[in-house]
Amino acid sequence: MVKLSAARYGKDNIRVYKVYRDKEAGTQEVVEMTVGVLLLGEIDTSYTEADNSVVVATDTMKNTVYVLAKQHPVSPPELFGSTVASHFVDTYKHIHSAQVKIIVHKWTRMTVDGKPHPHSFFRDGADTRNVEAVATEGKGVDVRSAIAGLLVLKSTGSAFHGFIRDEYATLPEVSDRILSTSVDCGWAWETFPNLKDVKDAVPKFDDAWNSARQITVETFAKDNSASVQNTMYKMCEQILSAVPMVKAVDYSLPNKHYFEIDMSWHKGLKNTGKDAEVYAPQSDPNGLIECTVSR
Numbered sequence: 672m673v674k675l676s677a678a679r680y681g682k683d684n685i686r687v688y689k690v691y692r693d694k695e696a697g698t699q700e701v702v703e704m705t706v707g708v709l710l711l712g713e714i715d716t717s718y719t720e721a722d723n724s725v726v727v728a729t730d731t732m733k734n735t736v737y738v739l740a741k742q743h744p745v746s747p748p749e750l751f752g753s754t755v756a757s758h759f760v761d762t763y764k765h766i767h768s769a770q771v772k773i774i775v776h777k778w779t780r781m782t783v784d785g786k787p788h789p790h791s792f793f794r795d796g797a798d799t800r801n802v803e804a805v806a807t808e809g810k811g812v813d814v815r816s817a818i819a820g821l822l823v824l825k826s827t828g829s830a831f832h833g834f835i836r837d838e839y840a841t842l843p844e845v846s847d848r849i850l851s852t853s854v855d856c857g858w859a860w861e862t863f864p865n866l867k868d869v870k871d872a873v874p875k876f877d878d879a880w881n882s883a884r885q886i887t888v889e890t891f892a893k894d895n896s897a898s899v900q901n902t903m904y905k906m907c908e909q910i911l912s913a914v915p916m917v918k919a920v921d922y923s924l925p926n927k928h929y930f931e932i933d934m935s936w937h938k939g940l941k942n943t944g945k946d947a948e949v950y951a952p953q954s955d956p957n958g959l960i961e962c963t964v965s966r
């Protein structure tokens with residue numbers, strides 16, 4: 672005897688672009704995003720009995736995202752994600768939860784002839800602003816906002832020593848090293864009882880994103896880092912104190928290692944310790960340090 676223990680389905684990688692035209696000012700704003708939708712509810716019979724009468728086709732989900740993008744603001748992504756998630760729960764009575772993921776891709780306005788160009792943009796870094804909005808019947812909307820893929824490096828101001836030295840340990844203790852990571856930082860908001868509460872919070876979303884980004888970058892630069900663990904904890908503490916409506920902050924930081932290269936084999940060339948200048952960036956394996964800090 673077997674049973675269906677969990678089921679959800681939806682459309683992933685829905686690519687959407689929206690333009691806002693300000694005819695008076697002669698300027699345009701653009702937003703490009705990738706949206707994913709997953710639905711949960713009374714859908715088991717579609718798996719177990721080939722009963723498609725309970726299925727909102729994933730193609731329909733894609734169409735719905737396009738229509739809602741036309742009819743509603745797509746910014747901030749927290750609002751659009753909540754709008755899409757709430758739509759599915761409100762529209763189909765057998766759908767009890769909708770999970771929406773949004774990745775916002777950067778289009779930064781160009782400066783041309785010293786002025787902001789009215790309608791030309793460039794990709795200013797590979798980092799994205801991400802949102803997950805989950806609408807659950809009888810509960811409300813849970814939103815997690817995030818910065819993803821922000822690649823950072825500091826060439827000094829980082830140490831790592833005092834870790835366990837046993838018969839497996841070979842890593843030298845260092846008081847000065849290169850620290851590089853690709854920042855994934857998320858912050859979970861207190862549950863919004865309904866979509867109206869999300870709308871009321873709209874100005875807070877951009878403020879929180881700006882604070883999280885600034886805290887991440889400044890702490891990374893200024894902290895005399897004892898470890899990735901300790902530096903990321905300091906970031907979490909500051910974000911929790913800057914954004915009262917956030918209940919938890921999480922980081923996932925790969926440690927992108929740069930290895931010293933011993934060149935003493937070549938005419939006694941000194942390139943280790945304080946003489947190290949040329950390093951070998953490593954792609955794998957990498958450390959992966961994660962934490963969640965809550966109130």
Ligand SMILES: O=c1[nH]c(=O)c2[nH]c(=O)[nH]c2[nH]1
Pocket residue numbers: 831842897898899900926958960
């Ligand atoms: O900041 C660090 N934390 C670790 O846990 C660790 N482990 C390691 O090999 N290097 C580092 N660096």
